[in-house]
Amino acid sequence: MFRNITLATALVTLAALLPVAAQAEPTIVALGDSLTAGYGLPEGEGLVPQLNAWLAAQGSTATVINAGVSGDTSAGGLSRLDWSLTPETDALIVTLGGNDLLRGLPPEETRKNLDAIVKSATDRGLKVLIIPMEAPGNFGPDYKADFDALYTDIATTYGAQITQPFFRLLDAQATDPGQIAQWMQADGIHPNKDGVARVVASLGPTLLQLADSTTD
Numbered sequence: 657m658f659r660n661i662t663l664a665t666a667l668v669t670l671a672a673l674l675p676v677a678a679q680a681e682p683t684i685v686a687l688g689d690s691l692t693a694g695y696g697l698p699e700g701e702g703l704v705p706q707l708n709a710w711l712a713a714q715g716s717t718a719t720v721i722n723a724g725v726s727g728d729t730s731a732g733g734l735s736r737l738d739w740s741l742t743p744e745t746d747a748l749i750v751t752l753g754g755n756d757l758l759r760g761l762p763p764e765e766t767r768k769n770l771d772a773i774v775k776s777a778t779d780r781g782l783k784v785l786i787i788p789m790e791a792p793g794n795f796g797p798d799y800k801a802d803f804d805a806l807y808t809d810i811a812t813t814y815g816a817q818i819t820q821p822f823f824r825l826l827d828a829q830a831t832d833p834g835q836i837a838q839w840m841q842a843d844g845i846h847p848n849k850d851g852v853a854r855v856v857a858s859l860g861p862t863l864l865q866l867a868d869s870t871t872d
Contacts (some may be wrong), residue, residue, distance in 0.1 A: 660789035666681045680871040682718040683744045684863075687733050687773070688751035688787075689848025691822060694852075698843050701849040703856070711867065718747070718867035729755045737773055741780065746870040748777045749863075751822060753803075754790035756790070758782045760795065763802040771810050785866045786811050792823035817869075819862055822855070829854035 661783040685691050686704055694702020706720040711718050723740040725732065730752045741748065751775055756766045770786075777784050788807035809827075811818040818823060826847060830836055839851030847855060 657850075676838050679716075682716055682746040682870040684718050684720045684747040684749060684867060684870075685742075685745050686724050686749040686751065687740055688692070688724040688749070689733075689755055690724065690726035690846060691726040691754060692722065692749075692751050693726050693834075694722070694724070694725045696760060696843070696844050697846075697849060697852070701852065702735045703852050706856045707859070707863060708831070710856050714729065714860070714864055716864060716867055717819045717872075718864075720863075721745075727755060728752065729759065729761065730773070734769045737776055741777065744784060745761045745780075747783040747785065747866050748773075749787065749866075750774065750777075751787040751789075754822075757770065757791055757803070759793075763791075763799060764807060766803065767806040767810070770806065771813070774814045774816055776811050783866055783869050784814065784816035785862065786816050786818045787825075788821045790816065790823065813866065817862060817866060819859060825855045825858035826851055828858045829864055834851050 683802070686707075690696075692703055694704065699705070702722070704720050707720045711720070723736075725736070733750070733752045750770065752770060752773075753766050764765060774784050774786070786807055790806070791803040793800055794843075810816065820828065826839060827836065830839075839847055839854055841848050841851075
């Protein structure tokens with residue numbers, strides 16, 4: 657009799673827990689530089705907090721973890737990848753390459769590092785979203801062509817999702833070219849709170865697809 661009562665109690669307890677276990681809560685690591693870290697912005701106004709707020713507003717249970725380090729290059733991102741991808745990680749966002757550009761590093765070096773990052777993530781079974789950077793024209797047409805192409809090439813190789821280049825996500829929300837300057841910090845490099853909100857508006861739907869893909 658007592659055995660039956662114990663079994664019944666266990667079954668009731670298990671049934672109560674099942675709905676909780678069935679609700680997916682994807683963890684997405686955002687690996688990047690100052691654009692990811694939220695440089696120059698108060699806590700809560702950077703890219704990752706605004707992405708999390710956007711996801712919550714859509715009813716998503718996904719959480720984005722901020723693994724952005726200001727000043728980081730693609731090599732720096734690769735060097736800290738292993739400890740950034742904790743066991744509960746389901747997906748990775750890669751936003752690196754801006755500081756490679758600022759230093760004029762060879763595109764083949766950036767390609768090698770980003771390829772290694774995306775390969776490592778996909779080998780672990782993680783979904784990957786790449787947010788490219790775009791080279792300016794002052795390094796010459798060959799440099800620009802080589803740099804801009806590397807993101808699409810890597811995404812194609814590993815079946816990763818890819819968005820427009822980071823600052824084109826901002827441009828996509830503008831109805832007047834003059835708005836862009838209003839959405840930037842004084843340094844002209846980093847978006848302010850309103851600029852980040854525009855990036856999130858462009859990026860959000862793709863991020864939601866990434867989160868949903870982890871539960872397929």
